[in-house]
Amino acid sequence: MPEHPAPKAVSRPVPTALLTCAMAFSMLQLFLLGALGPRLVDELDFSPTVLGLTTTIGFGTAAVLSPAGGRIVDRVGPRRALAALLLLSAAALGLIGAAPGAGFLLAAVALGGLPQALANPATNKAILAAVEPARRGAVTGMKQSGVQLGAFAAGLPLAALAGWLGWRGAVWTAAGAAVVTAVWALRALPADPPARPGAPRPSLVPRGAIAWLAVFSLLLGCGIASVNTYLALYGVRRLGMEAGAAGALVAVLGVAGVVGRVAWSKAARPGRAEWLAGGAVGAALLLAGAAVVGPLVWVAAVAVGVFAVSANAVSMVLVMQRAAPGRAGQDSALVAAGFFAGFALGPPLFGLLAAAGRYGWGWTLVATEFAAACAVALAWAVREGRSEGAGGGVRRG
Numbered sequence: 001m002p003e004h005p006a007p008k009a010v011s012r013p014v015p016t017a018l019l020t021c022a023m024a025f026s027m028l029q030l031f032l033l034g035a036l037g038p039r040l041v042d043e044l045d046f047s048p049t050v051l052g053l054t055t056t057i058g059f060g061t062a063a064v065l066s067p068a069g070g071r072i073v074d075r076v077g078p079r080r081a082l083a084a085l086l087l088l089s090a091a092a093l094g095l096i097g098a099a100p101g102a103g104f105l106l107a108a109v110a111l112g113g114l115p116q117a118l119a120n121p122a123t124n125k126a127i128l129a130a131v132e133p134a135r136r137g138a139v140t141g142m143k144q145s146g147v148q149l150g151a152f153a154a155g156l157p158l159a160a161l162a163g164w165l166g167w168r169g170a171v172w173t174a175a176g177a178a179v180v181t182a183v184w185a186l187r188a189l190p191a192d193p194p195a196r197p198g199a200p201r202p203s204l205v206p207r208g209a210i211a212w213l214a215v216f217s218l219l220l221g222c223g224i225a226s227v228n229t230y231l232a233l234y235g236v237r238r239l240g241m242e243a244g245a246a247g248a249l250v251a252v253l254g255v256a257g258v259v260g261r262v263a264w265s266k267a268a269r270p271g272r273a274e275w276l277a278g279g280a281v282g283a284a285l286l287l288a289g290a291a292v293v294g295p296l297v298w299v300a301a302v303a304v305g306v307f308a309v310s311a312n313a314v315s316m317v318l319v320m321q322r323a324a325p326g327r328a329g330q331d332s333a334l335v336a337a338g339f340f341a342g343f344a345l346g347p348p349l350f351g352l353l354a355a356a357g358r359y360g361w362g363w364t365l366v367a368t369e370f371a372a373a374c375a376v377a378l379a380w381a382v383r384e385g386r387s388e389g390a391g392g393g394v395r396r397g
Contacts (some may be wrong), residue, residue, distance in 0.1 A: 011041070014126045014127065014129075014130045014131065014189060015188050016139050016142050016143060017128070017187055018082075018181070018184060018185060018189070019082075019123045019126060019139070019142075019143035019146070020083060020142055020143050020145065020146035020149060021146060021149075021181050021184075022082050022086060022119060022122070022123060022143075022146065022181070023086075023119055023123060023143050023144060023145075023146030023147050023149075023150070023346075024146040024147065024150035024153065025086055025089040025090075025110065025115070025148045025150065025174075025177075025178045026085055026089060026115045026116050026118070026119035026147075026150075027116060027119075027150055028089065028093070028150040028153065028154060028178075028342075029058065029089070029092055029093055029096055029108075029109060029112040029113070030055055030058050030059075030095075030109075030172055030228065030229075031089070031150050031151045031153075031154035031155070031228060031250065031254075032096075032154045032158060032170070032171060032174065033051065033054050033055070033109070033229070034168070034191060034228045034229045034230070034231065034232055034250060035098075035151075035154040035155045035158070035159045035247045035250045035251075036154075036158075036159065036162055036167045036171075036247070037051050037229070037230075037232050037233050038106075038232060038233060038236045038243045038246065039167045039243065040125050040160070040161065040167065041233070043167070044099070044101055044102055044105065045115040046101075046102040047355055048230070048233060048353050048354045049348070049351040049352065049354075050102050050106075050348035051229065051230075051233070051347075051351065052229055052230075052348045052350065052351030052354075053106060053331070053347075053348060053351075054105065054106060054109045054223050054229075054345045055228070055229045055343055055344070055346075055347040056341075056343075056345070056347060056348050057106050057109050057110050057113070057212050057344075058109040058110065058112050058116070058118070058344075059113065059221070059225065059340040059341070059342075059343030059344040060113070060340075060341075060344035061110045061111075061112075061113025061114070061115045061116075061117075062113040062114075062116035062337075062340040062343075063334075063337045063338075063340035063341040063343075063344055064113075064337075065113060065114060065117040066078050066116075066117045066121075066333040066334070066336050066337035066340060067330070067333050067337060068117070068335060069081075069114075069117035069118045069121055069329075070121040070201070070329040070330035070331070070333025070334065071329070071330060071333075071334075072118070072121075072329075073118060073121040073122045073329035074121070074125070074126050074329040074330055076192060077125070077189065077192025077193055078122045078123070078126035078129065078192065079126075079185065079186070079189040079191065079192045079193055080127075081118050081121070081122035082118075082122050082123070082126070082185045082189065083182050083185045083186050084115075084118065084183035084353045085115035085118040085119055085122060085136065085314050086115070086178050086179070086181050086185060087178070087179065087182045088111065088112075088114045088115040088118075089115045089175075089178045090111065090175045090176070090178035090179045090182065091175075091335070092108055092109070092111045092112035092114075092176035093112075093171050093172070093174050093178060094113070094171075094172060094175040094218075095107075095108035095111065096108045096171050097167075097168045097169075097171035097172040097175065098168070100124060106173060108135070108384070113340075116336075116340060117333070117340075119336075120316060120332045120333065120335075120336040121329035121330070121332045121333045121336070123143050124140070124316065124319070124329070124332040125317050125318070125322055125329045125332075126189070127139055127140060127143070128320060128372065130190065133195060136164070136317075136320060137317050138262070140313070140316055140317050140320060141261050141262040141263070141264065141313050141317070142184075142261075142262055144261045144312065144313035144316055145257065145258040145259075145261040145262050145313070147257070147261075147309075147312075148253070148254040148255070148256075148257030148258045148261065148309055149254065149258055150254070151228070151250055151251065151253055151257065152250075152251045152254030152255050152256030152258070153174075153254075154247075154250060154251075154254075155232075155247045155248055155249065155250030155252070155253070155254060156247070156248060156251035157250030158170045158171075158173070158174060158248075158250075159243075159244065159247035159251075160244070160247075161173060163244065200345055208322075209322045209380075209384075210322065210331050210334055210335060211321065212376065212379075212380040212383075213315050213318060213319060213335045213338070214334055214335050214337065214338035215275075215376050216273060216311075216315060216338075216339060216373050216376045216377055216380070217312065217315055217335050217336070217338040217339035217342065218338040218339065218341050218342040218345075219342060219345065219369050219370070219372045219373035219376060220277065220280075220308065220312060220315075220339065220342060220369075220370070220373045221312075221338070221339040221340065221341065221343045221345075222342040222343075222345055222349075222366075222367040222369040223280065223284065223308060223311060223341020223342075223346060223367075223369040223370045223373070224304070224308050224312070224342075224343070224346075225342065225343035225344075225346040225347050226346045226347050226349075226350040226362065226369075227253070227284075227287070227304050227308070227366065228250070228253075229347045229350070229351075230247040230347070230350055230351070230354055230362070231246075231249050231250060231287075231301065231360075232247055232249060232250055233246070233354065234246075234287070234297075234354075234359050235249050235297060237357075238291060238357075238359050239290060239294050239297060240294075245280055248360040249297065249298070249301050250301075252298060252301045252302060252305075253301040253302070253304055253305045254305065255305070256301065256303075256304070256305025256306050256309070257304075257305035257306075257309035257310065258305075259305075259306070260305055260306040260307070260309060260310030260313075261309065261310050261313035262311075262313050263310070264276065264311075264313060266311040266345030271388075272311075272314050273311055273314055273315065273318075273377035273380075273381075274374050274377035274378045274381060276307045276308070276310055276311035276314065277307070277308075277311055277370055277371075277373040277374035277377055278307075278370075278371075278374045279303065279306065279307030279308075279374070280304065280307040280308035280311065280371045280374075281367050281371050281374065282303060282307075283300050283303030283304045283306075283307055283308060283364040283366075284300075284304075284363050284370055284372075285363070285364075285367050286299055286300035286303060286324050286365035287300040287304075287363040287365075287366070288359075288360050288363035288364060291359065291360055308370060311373070312339060315335060315339075316332070316335070319331055319332050319335050320332070342369075346366075346369065349365060350362045350365060350366070353365065366390075
């Protein structure tokens, strides 16, 4: 049973653009590190393996803190949580721009895990509170596309700005924009209800559909994070691209992800998940094939956005359809924790192969991770079909 329906009349509707921006800023730091990776590796003098560690630390922090973030959002409300995540994003970006070396950079990235832990619970809670059920899928797809909007911003305008102001100036510009968005959130969002102290702690163990979605998200996250982190570096070091063109690959992936997330989220159901994960397998194999036929890398970037990235948006719609009463934030956080754990685990494994120059094996690993996600989605769809056939009353999205 989903969380309580939205009220029929909402005096201050939630701006979809604001939710989209909040999702973009929550993960912008990691897209920037991927798009600016060639510059950072050279200027700060660290290895591709350390670049992978930035993703591991950022998403590892987010995975650990997500369950607590879900409880916080359920307790204090989405307006306070969204303002906090935007200010924390600004602080993390500001510190990344000031990093003198790898150690300071990794500490700043860890701080950036906090807004990631708040992002999905806060935005999902805002949608459930103020968007009528018929529009929730479309609004969720749009706000989830904000993550890929962040990829586009990192790969094109901010990467171009880095060529003019330097990479530090580009990161500081992003930090300032996050502060402006936090002010917008405080002015535009309806007031939160009074905080609910003393509420009993819900279970931190995902169950039922939430458990299936968490495992699916973990495997999906492993592959997506590797692509986000190493696509630009692959373009420069293996395909001989200029740094600007390699950054544009991240932007192309971002645009494709925006379109895919909006389109697929309108028809989210378990049967969509396995098809999207299967398409992601093909996208990873195209990345490997680009080592032989270079232009394939552009097709592969589009395919990763349309299939792999979109699958995550579909999973968030499914969470909202299945959230227990009063647990939208917590259930969203548990699935997001699985996704973040995948982001933490995937890049270090790929980084070991990248450091040895074995990008082909790296993309094969990514294809395997996507294939495992596809298998989980298929198993879940079969289980739900059997439950419905037996009169189990499982609600399909």
